[in-house]
Amino acid sequence: MVSIIITSGPTRQYLDPVRYLTNASSGRMGRALAVAAIEFGYRVTVITGPVSLNYPDNCQVVPVVTTQQMLAATQAAFETADGLIGAAAPCDYMPSFVSEQKINKTGDSLHLELLETPDIVATIGNNKKSHQWVVGFALETDDRRFRTIVKMQKKCCDLMVSNAPSAIDSEQNTIEIMDKTGQVIQTASGDKREVARSILQQIRQKLIEKNPYSAE
Amino acid sequence: MVSIIITSGPTRQYLDPVRYLTNASSGRMGRALAVAAIEFGYRVTVITGPVSLNYPDNCQVVPVVTTQQMLAATQAAFETADGLIGAAAPCDYMPSFVSEQKINKTGDSLHLELLETPDIVATIGNNKKSHQWVVGFALETDDRRFRTIVKMQKKCCDLMVSNAPSAIDSEQNTIEIMDKTGQVIQTASGDKREVARSILQQIRQKLIEKNPYSAE
Numbered sequence: 001m002v003s004i005i006i007t008s009g010p011t012r013q014y015l016d017p018v019r020y021l022t023n024a025s026s027g028r029m030g031r032a033l034a035v036a037a038i039e040f041g042y043r044v045t046v047i048t049g050p051v052s053l054n055y056p057d058n059c060q061v062v063p064v065v066t067t068q069q070m071l072a073a074t075q076a077a078f079e080t081a082d083g084l085i086g087a088a089a090p091c092d093y094m095p096s097f098v099s100e101q102k103i104n105k106t107g108d109s110l111h112l113e114l115l116e117t118p119d120i121v122a123t124i125g126n127n128k129k130s131h132q133w134v135v136g137f138a139l140e141t142d143d144r145r146f147r148t149i150v151k152m153q154k155k156c157c158d159l160m161v162s163n164a165p166s167a168i169d170s171e172q173n174t175i176e177i178m179d180k181t182g183q184v185i186q187t188a189s190g191d192k193r194e195v196a197r198s199i200l201q202q203i204r205q206k207l208i209e210k211n212p213y214s215a216e
Numbered sequence: 217m218v219s220i221i222i223t224s225g226p227t228r229q230y231l232d233p234v235r236y237l238t239n240a241s242s243g244r245m246g247r248a249l250a251v252a253a254i255e256f257g258y259r260v261t262v263i264t265g266p267v268s269l270n271y272p273d274n275c276q277v278v279p280v281v282t283t284q285q286m287l288a289a290t291q292a293a294f295e296t297a298d299g300l301i302g303a304a305a306p307c308d309y310m311p312s313f314v315s316e317q318k319i320n321k322t323g324d325s326l327h328l329e330l331l332e333t334p335d336i337v338a339t340i341g342n343n344k345k346s347h348q349w350v351v352g353f354a355l356e357t358d359d360r361r362f363r364t365i366v367k368m369q370k371k372c373c374d375l376m377v378s379n380a381p382s383a384i385d386s387e388q389n390t391i392e393i394m395d396k397t398g399q400v401i402q403t404a405s406g407d408k409r410e411v412a413r414s415i416l417q418q419i420r421q422k423l424i425e426k427n428p429y430s431a432e
Contacts, residue, residue, distance in 0.1 A: 017357055017381045018239050019309070021231075024266075050240075052268035093235070093326055102357045102381070105332055110309055114326040141233055141318045165233045165318070 002042045002208055003081045006033050007074055007088035007120060009049035011067045015112065016099040024169040025089035027051035029137075032196035033087055034059050040200050045081070047073045049088060067091055067117035078124055083133040083207060085199075086121035086157075089168070093117065125156030133158040133207040135199070141165060149182045158207055159185075161199060177202050218258045218424055219297045222249050223290055223304035223336060225265035227283045231328065232315040240385040241305035243267030245353075248412035249303055250275050256416050261297070263289045265304060283307055283333035294340055299349040299423060301415075302337035303377075305384070309333065341372030349374040349423040351415070357381060365398045374423055375401075377415060393418050 008030020012020040027048055035056055037044045044059035047070055055061045062077065064070045067090040078084055093114035103110065125134040136157040138148040144162050152160040160178045167173045173195045177186040185206070188198035224246020228236040243264055251272055253260045260275035263286055271277045278293065280286045283306040294300055309330035319326065341350040352373040354364040360378050368376040376394045383389040389411045393402040401422070404414035 012240075015237075018305075018355065018384065019237060019307070020239065021235060021237055023234050023236065024228075089234075091235070092321060096325065102355070104363075105308060107332065109312065109332075110330040112328040112330055114328055116321055116323065116325075139234065139318070147320075168234065 002083075003045070004037050004042045005045050005047065005074060005077045005081045005084045006030050006037065007047045007070060007084070007086050007090070008034070008055075009051040009088055011049040011070050011088070011090045011117075012065055013067065013091045013094035013117065014098055015095045016101065016103045018102050020091075021093060021095070021114070022091050023089050025049070025051075026169045027053050027055075028169075028171065028192050029167065029173060029196065030087040031055055032192040033085055033199065035193065036196040036200040037085075039197075040204060045077050047077060047088070049090070067094070067120065071118050071120045071123060074120055074124060078128075078132070081132070083135065083203070084121070084124050084128075085135045085203070086124075087137055087161075088120070089137075089139065090120055091117060092119070119155065121157065122155040128156065133203075135159045135161065135203060135207075137161045137163065139163055139165060139167065145176070145178070145182075145184075148176075148178055152178065152180065152182075159202060175199070179206065218299075219261070220253050220258045221261050221263065221290060221293045221297045221300045222246050222253065223263045223286060223300070223302050223306070224250070224271075225267040225304055227265040227286050227304070227306045227333075228281050229283065229307045229310035229333065230314055231311045232317065232319045234318050236307075237309060237311070237330070238307050239305050241265070241267075242385045243269050243271075244385075244387065244408050245383065245389060245412065246303040247271055248408040249301055249415065251409065252412040252416040253301075255413075256420060261293050263293060263304070265306070283310070283336065287334050287336045287339060290336055290340060294344075294348070297348070299351065299419070300337070300340050300344075301351045301419070302340075303353055304336070305353075305355065306336055307333060308335070335371065337373065338371040344372065349419075351375045351377065351419060351423075353377045353379065355379055355381060355383070361392070361394070361398075361400075364392075364394055368394065368396065375418060391415070395422065 009027035010025035096113040174189040225243035226241040312329040
């Protein structure tokens with residue numbers, strides 16, 4: 001059975017026990033992909049940041065909080081998986097110092113040094129075995145196609161789904177799927193469940209059915 | 217009819233169109249207070265940050281995103297209200313600069329200057345009319361009673377509810393209610409609905425029934 005890992009939702013990077021940096025990712029795209037992948041007959045593991053929705057019963061769910069935790073859980077699950085769909089929006093900056101106590105307001109400004117968190121899709125993509133595939137998501141406000149191609153190369157992705165910030169915390173999404181040659185091979189718009197089915201169809205055609213190692 | 221404003225949930229302070237600073241406040245304490253206040257026969261307006269729960273049907277709900285928006289909505293609603301319960305956990309720092317485009321990762325660290333956001337309870341407390349009352353919440357990790365008293369004075373609150381970070385995003389809460397003399401007049405622990413009723417009982421006894429201006 002084809003085994004797919006889906007990362008989903010946001011992650012959090014805490015400054016102190018109360019405050020953190022994050023984004024409004026709801027996990028809806030990840031859940032829609034999980035539902036579609038199960039419909040297609042695949043075994044699904046969802047590695048998810050804190051969300052308020054429920055994933056389908058018939059998939060394994062691994063809850064995490066930080067980007068580092070999501071990376072570790074994804075690496076562990078990917079060992080025995082066929083592919084990864086990186087639909088999460090991991091928080092990509094973390095404070096260089098995390099206070100154990102709540103930072104008290106003093107009236108002065110607070111200077112925060114933010115370091116980049118590890119890139120989950122890039123780490124998996126650059127270390128994948130020859131029979132494994134990785135599909136990334138790119139969320140861009142400007143120069144979307146150009147930046148998506150750059151990200152696809154850097155992260156060693158087999159396909160890349162490009163969308164805009166309007167997708168965040170929405171029921172809807174408008175996407176383009178690009179392949180390694182930089183061509184748009186599919187566009188889809190509408191309810192995230194429909195969009196997820198389009199993505200899974202492309203993954204099946206381009207990555208699963210062509211792969212002699214995966215036994216459906 | 218006694219009219220009460222309840223602030224609830226977190227607020228968000230965006231760095232760019234995607235990333236923001238926030239906390240894990242769920243709005244559960246605010247909702248429990250709204251339910252209890254309605255049970256007590258009061259008219260309730262909830263000013264809430266982004267949460268995934270629903271407030272009772274028979275209260276007015278004003279959704280906001282940022283701390284500045286929550287302040288403006290609370291000031292407007294407080295004009296004609298008897299009291300405010302500041303149960304929200306407004307994000308108390310905001311970036312000094314907000315990027316209109318998504319900040320792109322460069323491999324380098326990001327230096328962020330954070331400014332304090334306006335203090336909603338303090339602003340209302342320091343400008344309240346003589347018949348109006350304000351109840352604040354203090355969330356502290358250390359020196360809880362001392363810091364709560366300092367906050368009560370600074371914010372001109374009539375009562376202060378002290379709790380710990382364990383309250384955030386939990387069904388349970390453990391609180392102490394302190395009055396202006398610095399005495400603990402009530403402790404409560406358990407389901408937030410029970411805790412909310414204890415808080416409302418104290419508000420009724422200490423602030424509403426003693427107040428010749430409020431006609432219940």
